[in-house]
Amino acid sequence: xxxxxxxxxxxxxxxxxxxxxxxxxxxxxxxxIRHGFxxxxxxxxxxxxxxxxxxxxxxVSELFSFQRAGGEKDYxxxxxxxxxxxxxxxxxxxxxxxxxxxxxxxPFFRAEKPQRGRLREFLQWNADILGDASPAAxxxxxxxxxxxxxxxxxxxxxxxxxxxxxxxxxxxxxxxNVQPEAQAELFKLLDAKGKMPAPEFAQKVSAFGFxxxxxxxxxxxxxxxxxxxxxxxxxxxxxxxxxxxxxxxxRDVLDLTYFSDAVMPLAKELVAAGIIDWIDFxxxxxxxxxxxxxxxxxxxxxxxxxxxIAGGGRYDNLVELFDxxxxxxxxxxxxxxxxxxxxEDRGLMPKEIDLFRRIGATPDVFxxxxxxxxxxxxxxxxxxxxxxxxxHARASSKSTRNVGKLLKDxxxxxxxxxxxxxxxxxxxxxxxxxxxxxxxxxxxxxxxxLGIRL
RNA sequence: GUGGCCAUAGCUCAGUUGGUUAGAGCACGAGGUUGUGAUCCUCGGGGUCGCGGGUUCGAGUCCCGUUGGCCACCCCA
Numbered sequence: 001x002x003x004x005x006x007x008x009x010x011x012x013x014x015x016x017x018x019x020x021x022x023x024x025x026x027x028x029x030x031x032x033i034r035h036g037f038x039x040x041x042x043x044x045x046x047x048x049x050x051x052x053x054x055x056x057x058x059x060v061s062e063l064f065s066f067q068r069a070g071g072e073k074d075y076x077x078x079x080x081x082x083x084x085x086x087x088x089x090x091x092x093x094x095x096x097x098x099x100x101x102x103x104x105x106x107p108f109f110r111a112e113k114p115q116r117g118r119l120r121e122f123l124q125w126n127a128d129i130l131g132d133a134s135p136a137a138x139x140x141x142x143x144x145x146x147x148x149x150x151x152x153x154x155x156x157x158x159x160x161x162x163x164x165x166x167x168x169x170x171x172x173x174x175x176x177n178v179q180p181e182a183q184a185e186l187f188k189l190l191d192a193k194g195k196m197p198a199p200e201f202a203q204k205v206s207a208f209g210f211x212x213x214x215x216x217x218x219x220x221x222x223x224x225x226x227x228x229x230x231x232x233x234x235x236x237x238x239x240x241x242x243x244x245x246x247x248x249x250x251r252d253v254l255d256l257t258y259f260s261d262a263v264m265p266l267a268k269e270l271v272a273a274g275i276i277d278w279i280d281f282x283x284x285x286x287x288x289x290x291x292x293x294x295x296x297x298x299x300x301x302x303x304x305x306x307x308x309i310a311g312g313g314r315y316d317n318l319v320e321l322f323d324x325x326x327x328x329x330x331x332x333x334x335x336x337x338x339x340x341x342x343x344e345d346r347g348l349m350p351k352e353i354d355l356f357r358r359i360g361a362t363p364d365v366f367x368x369x370x371x372x373x374x375x376x377x378x379x380x381x382x383x384x385x386x387x388x389x390x391x392h393a394r395a396s397s398k399s400t401r402n403v404g405k406l407l408k409d410x411x412x413x414x415x416x417x418x419x420x421x422x423x424x425x426x427x428x429x430x431x432x433x434x435x436x437x438x439x440x441x442x443x444x445x446x447x448x449x450l451g452i453r454l
Numbered sequence: 455g456u457g458g459c460c461a462u463a464g465c466u467c468a469g470u471u472g473g474u475u476a477g478a479g480c481a482c483g484a485g486g487u488u489g490u491g492a493u494c495c496u497c498g499g500g501g502u503c504g505c506g507g508g509u510u511c512g513a514g515u516c517c518c519g520u521u522g523g524c525c526a527c528c529c530c531a
Contacts, residue, residue: 005504005521005522006522008521008522008523014464051531054531055531059531061455062529062530062531079531080531081531082531083531110530110531112455112529112530113455113456113528113529114522114523114524115523115524115525115526116524116525118530195527287530287531291531307530308530311530311531333531368490370489371488371489398483398484399484399485400484400485401489402486402487402489402490403489403490403491404489404490404491404492405490405491406489406490406491407489407490407491408490408491408492409491410491411491412491418490418491420489420490430490430491432491435490435491437490
């Protein structure tokens, strides 16, 4: 083994790893495009200021920052996309459609200690809607995220989307005389509730004026939204006269009037989008960042086994912070690391050749020489003609002439069709999935069967 | 950043109180079985045992350091 290793928290991508990465990024791209987002991107490093403006100087220790040799400007590898997004939007806000729907997927860097689900270099998918303050936009962002999860075979039993509303929670708490400073502490407490025993949590919550019974509701975190009987959420039919309602057992204990005023329109949109099954309204989801102004959400593996798969929310003040016009915005980010782990956990990550098949990297046609002495010489011209016609064509690199072994090689490489050279003018086509093999036919006819006009 | 555990072939691992030239399975390569994907047989390439230093007649094995991984804390945009 060499002294040269990949830097801490980075990964090497051998073919199977690169295929897995492409599988994930292509899934992201497809989900984005299905939902009408357009791809954007920015530089992979930015001026350091871009990040300190939003998050303060404290963030610098979490960044890979540098100066050019002999230069004086400070740069940083991008740790997230939102500041770049805000910068891009602010620069052209006047000429952009409202709303603007943008997505991006690419590498990001954070100088943290690596552990399960968290690396120093990772890929992240971001999707954002700018210029739309409606709950419909909030729901659409969540729906895009769910669409991706669903396309990978995950179900609402595998993962849960935990939704909260920061502004509503704040308004409600204020109505109970919990002032903003205390709220920040309460949010921290909610965030950390999983890391302490229930009695300790109850005691700490009581300091904010909540009863033991109310503390228990906080402990559980969940606020059930009841969809009226007779409505099938998956059919995306909502009876406007029968909106969803907060579970009375929670409502009566916490009196969540402000919360429900903000959340009900969103819940209705989520029902309309057919994804209410995936959603848990959860008072304990607050997200660390101060810049969220409304809806916030996180996606978690259902048993809580891994870190958050995705997270996001509404940030109506951020574009302004980057010198753009006041612009409501909502979006989320999803990293490839935790997503990959969850797919592995659930047996949903395609294995070996299936993975290559899923990304379209397996051969359409595999050319196999027959026993005739000249057939070996015919392999390369056939490959060339197939490739000129745009087909992914391969031949074996093995030296054997044993047709069985060559067919095995074709199969191992995931080929769909084997073209077996029978004579100078004729070939047979074998469907490697079904095992069906044609009689020998003229090359032109074989090409025609493959949909190639000569 | 702090602490704990770990590191032997591409992968999964074995390796005796410290003792000859460090092994197996899988994977990979070559050959065999008369031209059809399985199974099988034979042979082969591959390791300064993560790296550096120390103890010892002798270190994969013991000690120290270092790098990397995993786990928890901090943080999580």
